[in-house]
Amino acid sequence: MSALGPSLRRRALLLGGAAAVVGGGTAAALAVRDGDPEVRPVAVAPVGAETVPFHGVHQPGIDTLPAQAHAVFLGLDLNPGSGPAEVGRLMRLLSDDAARLMSGRAPLAAEDQELAVLPSRLTVTFGFGAGLFDAIGRAGDCPAVVRELPAFPADRLDPRWSGGDLLLQVCSDDPVPLAYAVRRLVRDARSMTSVRWVQRGFNPARGPEPAAVTPRNLFGQRDGTANPASGSPELAESVWVRDGPSWFVGGSVLVLRRIRMDLDTWDDFGRVGKEMALARRLDTGAPVTGGGEFDEVDPRVVDERGMPMVAASAHVVRAKARTPAERMLRRGYSYDDGPTPDGAPDAGQLFAAYQADAATAFVPVQGRLAESDVMNLWVTHVGSAAFVIPPGCADGEFVGRALLGT
């Protein structure tokens, strides 16, 4: 650390102590009440000193839940002529940067620590696209589904938001250390790559709502209710690669789709119709057929006239995993790049889904949605990219080393 280390460390300790005090106080004040599913115990404290470990069996930024408030997704392309040696050097450097930044330290070459010391759960996650496998001479090792997702009927993909050899997903609860981390990572990648695309996303800030509440997307919908819990066996089975080559076990596959939302027409559609389309209530996220947010929609329920309360084309009916292999961890972010000069929205969701095998998860689920989903009235997929997420690395190692063989 720098000259200011002791003061900041003391501060972090104090804040940690405060968190404990505060957590106790608010848990008492905000006990769960029957009939009010949104009120849950709250632990609130200055969160700047919180860190997530970089080294481990899995990469960070996946089972880092709830997802941080801010994300930058970067799609980089390797310079022409890059081979395994260049990619190895790049990943060694970026892994070192990521480990330092996530622990609240500036990268090795940086003198000032000020923008690094409060990382606010900063995570850096690396993904390898098909172009990287090609560059290192291992084209055949890239899963077919990562090389090319099937074309779905409703896709309106723009190359501007698609593809990429190397993904960086950088997340933090604070946009300032996030901006710093992205800038330093890109700076170190700059001589070996070009920036294909940048996509910025946000979730509700950490603070306005209790952390245990499912975040709302720009439709106003609680989004992520069906996600497996952090650290659960279900998450492990859905997300982490268990069978496969050693360079892949402990990794995952990320599908990143840029989904434009037509927010003006959504706003003007009646509330009853919206809740029919979602099969869930907008306010609580509970099924329209009754129960609480974490209960499942029961498509067999009928209303007083004997009519089904849930349309066969309702979103959750179509999106729900029908087999364990279809399960994913959805870790999406809202984006807002609008308004356009004529005042129209340019907003939607960066849908980021992690799964052990996209061929058995994202592809069949999205196939069903593209075929029939009431929400297709308001959503359009305008960008698409898929990446192999290598497993995590140990201290002194770097992400992807087993694949790169250097």
Next chain:
Amino acid sequence: MSALGPSLRRRALLLGGAAAVVGGGTAAALAVRDGDPEVRPVAVAPVGAETVPFHGVHQPGIDTLPAQAHAVFLGLDLNPGSGPAEVGRLMRLLSDDAARLMSGRAPLAAEDQELAVLPSRLTVTFGFGAGLFDAIGRAGDCPAVVRELPAFPADRLDPRWSGGDLLLQVCSDDPVPLAYAVRRLVRDARSMTSVRWVQRGFNPARGPEPAAVTPRNLFGQRDGTANPASGSPELAESVWVRDGPSWFVGGSVLVLRRIRMDLDTWDDFGRVGKEMALARRLDTGAPVTGGGEFDEVDPRVVDERGMPMVAASAHVVRAKARTPAERMLRRGYSYDDGPTPDGAPDAGQLFAAYQADAATAFVPVQGRLAESDVMNLWVTHVGSAAFVIPPGCADGEFVGRALLGT
């Protein structure tokens, strides 16, 4: 409110109660310690239900301090042919939207409340550019300095980030209600305006650091140390128009400059040199000549060799108000629209300064800085706009009515 009103109102009450509990607990845990200027009492709680009143003598979003974590600045142009009647209708509609949104309600025409109920200190501030004065047939009432700021030697202004008939400054601690508010406001302005520019800014999130700490900009510098305190007589004298026509008294003038920062060369400049350029320490913000953050830099101090410790061209020396009339409230935000395809940063500051008279405040201060400021090595002004900020309005009224005479 909607059907979910009672539940959410109860929640807001609970959160408010928790804030009181928590505030007491943490203030005890985090008492100020001598010699550690960064540790201050902290009040931490879910902040979503916090609101700022729209109606009042002054518009909100100016003496709303600390500045919220997120801001969107929108420069709108009136449709050709707009007159006082059209502008009056527009301002009546937007003022009503702003009052509702700031109090946690959706605009009148919107059915769903979900994205509005947790405004997180949302504020909407309106400013009138020269083009609006022209449109309403009162060109002569626009202060000359708002019509045209002088050209400064180092300016590299891009029309893409300059000018505008009507300013909307929308701020919140949470990007989700902010995105909702901007979208709804633009939607209601859309038939009468076009969007000239959108500039998004951020400050450190609310939460990672105690609220009383001065935020850091992307140079890593604590920025805003010299600002007058909220509600202070000094702020009132610096910011609010006291002498002038009745439509202007209680208002202010906003100068918004987009200042690009050359962050890579800044990073590589030595720490000693940076602190010399700023005349303040990077870590604490205290003068290099000694003292704490809120002490003034003393340019007369010499080092052990008898050399001045502060260069005559140091930023704070040049930027410091030399008369009361030069004082401003700086309410800036960082922006980050990078990296560019070649990996270069595209980042800096949205410098937003409020003052009673820009001709006696921003203009002479910026004149000095443009003439000589070490920081000119790293900053370039690339956008510029100035607006009359009308006074606030009472319930049932709208912003600008006295000027519009409708």
